[in-house]
Amino acid sequence: MGKPLNIGMVGCGAISTQYLATFTKDDSIRLVAVADIDPARAQAVADAHPGARAVGVGELLADPAVDVVLNLTIPAVHAEVALQAIAAGKGVYGEKPLAATLAEAKDVLAAADAAGVVVGCAPDTVLGTGIQTARKAIDDGLIGRPVSATAMMATPGHESWHPNPDFYYQPGGGPLLDMGPYYVSALVTLLGPVVSVTGTASRTRTERIIGSGAREGEVIPVAVDSHVAAMLTHADGAISTLVMSFDAVRTKAPNLEIHGERGSLVVPDPNRFDGDVELFTLGAAGWEVLPVSAGFVDAGRGAGLADLAATPPGSEPRAGGRLAYHVLEVMESVLVAAGTGRTVAIESTAARPALVPLTVPEPAVN
Structure with missing residues (x-):
């Protein structure tokens, strides 16, 4: 709260371009590190986004500058990457679905609760x-x-x-x-x-x-x-x-x-x-x-991360892990x-997330 949320992005596939576009226009979230199975692809993203470093996944997870790991991997490894991030003391925001199976998703939420870190998940549309x-x-x-x-x-x-x-x-x-x-x-x-x-x-x-x-x-x-x-x-x-x-x-x-x-x-x-x-x-x-x-005007993918950044500690973000579960x-x-x-x-439940008041974005500060 009160400072940009530093993001370490794992995965530079097709969907990442939409998140990156949001990073360039929203000062509440800042990309500081990026990793991909293809190092050249990660480096290309870092070169295009000043302040971001291309690193390996292990280095990204260990980086104290990273507040939340943005998990843009394929669904089969969503839970694996999320659990690694949580074990490193990081919050995690993932592409949908939360995990490939409900059992894996349950492990992610349990680990996050034990570690006291936040879990968010797309879709934020x-x-x-x-x-x-x-x-x-x-x-x-x-x-x-x-x-x-x-x-x-x-x-x-x-x-x-x-x-x-x-x-x-x-x-x-x-x-x-x-x-x-x-x-x-x-x-x-x-x-x-x-x-x-x-x-x-x-x-x-x-x-x-x-x-x-x-x-x-x-x-x-x-x-x-x-x-x-x-x-x-x-x-x-x-x-x-x-x-x-x-x-x-x-x-x-x-x-x-x-x-x-x-x-x-x-x-x-x-x-x-x-x-x-x-x-x-x-x-x-x-x-x-x-x-x-109502809603975020001119929003794009990553709006859920911005909402997470504005969510008081200990509270569930609107695009939160429990809704995704x-x-x-x-x-x-x-x-x-x-x-x-x-x-x-259905055994689980999820409260309807609070209505988003009509919110017009403030111009980004260059």
């Missing part, structure tokens, strides 16, 4: 003006008591654009664990925690073909289900329908709709920070676009339900 304006509309009673929601993500798969898409089709990947965190985090933010789930899933292909980059044309195996549908029952009684697909080509359905007794909301893509929120109230002549009323349990339980044909109760 829920902190932007899109989801937060919808959240305020619900809190203000514009749709009455929430009754249901529908969430839809349809794409033919990431191998068409990602040069190394293997992990999307291995355990810890798939459409639900890859894209589901955005949608389930948004649903929990809007409607509260989930108490039970049902689900079904399928796999249309056992192989995929990389469509771009140096490996274009290479065939990779598919070891996870690539189309998942689920029903989520929230603690307050609302029921959400969730469809996550790497098998569909396109959809015209809204990414997210929330329905209440007196109105409905079209909520923008949970994979974005902004977008229009549309309201249709009972008896109205049509949809109206709500004015932006609950979201992971929901998703893992959907896959269990799909495999067994039964309803699965």
Whole structure:
């Protein structure tokens, strides 16, 4: 509190560029060290960001200047890197999911509690003006008591654009664990925690073909289900329908709709920070676009780190580990339900994170 949060970033893959863009415009977070399995890639990031050093992972973890480790590794090693950071006395903020399995995620939270360090986790898109304006509309009673929601993500798969898409089709990947965190985090933010789930899933292909980059044309195996549908029952009684697909080509359905007794909301893509929120109230002549009323304006990936930096010690950040754990349990339980044909109760819970007041960024000081 009161000084920049010094970040050591582990992993310089495709997603890192979006975090780096946030670092350049937010003085509350500062990149001081970077490591990657490819040292040249880490050095390129350090060269482009004055004040950051390219180092090995061990040196980064031991660096007393690093307050929080930003874990941008692949999902299979999220827990391993997080536990190493915690053992070094560092807070950790990770890309989603919190870990590849719920058991690993439980170990991460237990270790952090024992060490007295903070855990944060993407997605932080829920902190932007899109989801937060919808959240305020619900809190203000514009749709009455929430009754249901529908969430839809349809794409033919990431191998068409990602040069190394293997992990999307291995355990810890798939459409639900890859894209589901955005949608389930948004649903929990809007409607509260989930108490039970049902689900079904399928796999249309056992192989995929990389469509771009140096490996274009290479065939990779598919070891996870690539189309998942689920029903989520929230603690307050609302029921959400969730469809996550790497098998569909396109959809015209809204990414997210929330329905209440007196109105409905079209909520923008949970994979974005902004977008229009549309309201249709009972008896109205049509949809109206709500004015932006909450959330971080012009936010990008890393907003959760900035929120963590402003969170009092001992308090849970909005994009916190407990929310990420609950979201992971929901998703893992959907896959269990799909495999067994039964309803699965959710053991964990997570409070709806506090509403983000409408917050306009201050110009960065050069």
